[in-house]
Amino acid sequence: MSLFVVDPQKCGREGMCVAVCPLGIIKLKGQNSVPVPSDKAEDLCVNCGHCVAVCPGGALTHKNMRPEQCFPIQKERVIKPEQIRHFLCARRSIRVYKEQPVKRELLAGLIDIARFAPSGHNRQPVKWLVIYNSDEVQRLAGLVADWMRFMLKEEPKMSKEMHMDHVIGKWEAGSDIICRNAPHLIIAHAPATERTAPAACTIAMTYLELAAVSFGLGTCWAGFFNAAATLWPPLQQSLGLPDGHVGFGAMMVGYPKFQYHRIPLRNEPQITWHI
Numbered sequence: 001m002s003l004f005v006v007d008p009q010k011c012g013r014e015g016m017c018v019a020v021c022p023l024g025i026i027k028l029k030g031q032n033s034v035p036v037p038s039d040k041a042e043d044l045c046v047n048c049g050h051c052v053a054v055c056p057g058g059a060l061t062h063k064n065m066r067p068e069q070c071f072p073i074q075k076e077r078v079i080k081p082e083q084i085r086h087f088l089c090a091r092r093s094i095r096v097y098k099e100q101p102v103k104r105e106l107l108a109g110l111i112d113i114a115r116f117a118p119s120g121h122n123r124q125p126v127k128w129l130v131i132y133n134s135d136e137v138q139r140l141a142g143l144v145a146d147w148m149r150f151m152l153k154e155e156p157k158m159s160k161e162m163h164m165d166h167v168i169g170k171w172e173a174g175s176d177i178i179c180r181n182a183p184h185l186i187i188a189h190a191p192a193t194e195r196t197a198p199a200a201c202t203i204a205m206t207y208l209e210l211a212a213v214s215f216g217l218g219t220c221w222a223g224f225f226n227a228a229a230t231l232w233p234p235l236q237q238s239l240g241l242p243d244g245h246v247g248f249g250a251m252m253v254g255y256p257k258f259q260y261h262r263i264p265l266r267n268e269p270q271i272t273w274h275i
Ligand SMILES: Cc1cc2nc3c(=O)[nH]c(=O)nc-3n(C[C@H](O)[C@H](O)[C@H](O)COP(=O)(O)O)c2cc1C
Pocket: 091, 092, 093, 094, 095, 177, 178, 220, 221, 222, 223, 224, 225
């Protein structure tokens, strides 16, 4: 099969697929002709599926994506601006969790949403590691504490700037401000050499974090954990990421113990307009 085929009966010849294709590899041969792939289309296509998704009549079948496989967009479900503003502004980083575990299917469902996050060239490089067992989360947090003790000896100035002395003091007093006693930890990882990976992992994690709110879940980025995961061999060994992979983000997940009642203030945006 060529890169895609178009059903001439269903095609409205409006050229929307031509217009939206990110690499401009769909062309109309002449007036009233159906779209066809241009030269080198096979090599250049990023499999984003926009050609399939934009076609009102479902006329275009991509060799890797048939219109019947693609979930229809329900226009009545589009969120209103005031809803999205409230939703995004009301999300909080959650630092106190219930002990109650989150069902694995629910965590898998969050990841299933996060895979729709954008990625450069649609490369979708993000892979996921879920530390499901809460005792294991605590054990790993202990390895982060070991890393901090090491760092405080080796790089005291930088470590103190990052408040590691304070974190260790709390840890030794029995308070976990590394993983906040969260029951679960989700790590987004990808090959270290993949150029699109840092942004893709960050955006996918952000999708996951936002989706979590709608399921009554709380999340918090685990920045100390992620730093240790990229630098501290005992933690790297415990995580056992595939060869050449790096964690680009770690997220605590669980049910929030407390609800928030107002949206805290944030800095005014600083915008430069070039008009
Ligand atoms: C990359 C990143 C790393 C973070 N790491 C931590 C962390 O290790 N521990 C923590 O309690 N919060 C962490 N946070 C959460 C921020 O402190 C939080 O987003 C900020 O205080 C604003 O609060 P809000 O998310 O409720 O708006 C991190 C956030 C980001 C984006």
